[in-house]
Amino acid sequence: MTYLSMIFLQIVAPILVLLFVGAILQKKFSFNLKALSQLITYCFMPAAVFVNLYETQVDLEVLGQVTIFIVLFIGSQIILSHFIAKMLRLERQEAAVFKNSVVLINSGNYGIPVAQMMFATQPIGVAIQVILVIFQNMTTYTYGLYNLISSTKSGLSILKDFLKMPIIYALIAGVLLNVWNVEIPQVFRIPLDHITEGFIAVALITLGAQLSQIEVRTLVNKIIILSCITRLVVGPAVALLIIFVLGLDGVVAQSLFIASSFPTSRNSSSLALEYDVESNTAAQTVLFSTIVSCLTVTVVIYISMLLFT
Numbered sequence: 001m002t003y004l005s006m007i008f009l010q011i012v013a014p015i016l017v018l019l020f021v022g023a024i025l026q027k028k029f030s031f032n033l034k035a036l037s038q039l040i041t042y043c044f045m046p047a048a049v050f051v052n053l054y055e056t057q058v059d060l061e062v063l064g065q066v067t068i069f070i071v072l073f074i075g076s077q078i079i080l081s082h083f084i085a086k087m088l089r090l091e092r093q094e095a096a097v098f099k100n101s102v103v104l105i106n107s108g109n110y111g112i113p114v115a116q117m118m119f120a121t122q123p124i125g126v127a128i129q130v131i132l133v134i135f136q137n138m139t140t141y142t143y144g145l146y147n148l149i150s151s152t153k154s155g156l157s158i159l160k161d162f163l164k165m166p167i168i169y170a171l172i173a174g175v176l177l178n179v180w181n182v183e184i185p186q187v188f189r190i191p192l193d194h195i196t197e198g199f200i201a202v203a204l205i206t207l208g209a210q211l212s213q214i215e216v217r218t219l220v221n222k223i224i225i226l227s228c229i230t231r232l233v234v235g236p237a238v239a240l241l242i243i244f245v246l247g248l249d250g251v252v253a254q255s256l257f258i259a260s261s262f263p264t265s266r267n268s269s270s271l272a273l274e275y276d277v278e279s280n281t282a283a284q285t286v287l288f289s290t291i292v293s294c295l296t297v298t299v300v301i302y303i304s305m306l307l308f309t
Helices: 003-029 033-055 060-088 092-103 107-118 123-150 156-164 166-179 186-211 222-246 250-259 266-274 279-308
Strands: none
Touching: 003 107, 003 186, 003 279, 033 123, 033 166, 033 186, 033 266, 060 092, 060 123, 060 222, 060 250, 092 123, 092 222, 092 266, 092 279, 107 123, 107 250, 107 279, 123 166, 123 250, 123 266, 186 266, 186 279, 222 250, 222 279, 250 279, 266 279
């Protein structure tokens, strides 16, 4: 089986199945998408992020290398997306969604399965992807959240809305309990695990319900196309340059390069729906980049095998 078919069948296809389920259910029952979005934002997301941070054990040397890379990479994507948005003269809300679509990467339900497939005999490759998930979660609920709130509000109201988000406290609590090695009582841990296990399914079904209301012809517009090119093509090219500059090699370099090629995070769509900021455009971008990525990620994997193995 080729890498293309493996990636599509094991990663992209299951995502598309859940999106399809959401679309069918929405057509039949007309869900309240705002209520579903709030359920994800205030329940499923915080629990999933907390458990992820609480459970992750990281080698300090690898953590240092990944930290330097991710700061440079995310910083470059923020700057690049900002200038592209300026060049396109996008309105504030459009610019916020565009920048999030470039910077926020689907490192979780897309990235981890890819890492598990690629590095089945090299656990460090999977560990690096878990570290990237943590950094992406932190970026999503700091930079990404600020982007959306600031597109509709200003001044003190931005800070107030930011501090209302439970995900911020889940991040802090997850890190602290991990560092202090605090054991969570089973009466709390079991419900947390149940919620975490349902997060991906609920988030993707909700996204599918949202996408069912979109006309296919609207997928072809300059914001979505440029977003996908920047995320799926330019992003990996920048990552490769950073890897060479830092002198990284082997599994570390390979896993970081592959991780830079993943599509736009579904969380960018969930947050856009929650704050009613160009939510249709955000959902379209997630769908389009996920479909196109089955080709671009395959190319990046092939290049990584040539360069770093």
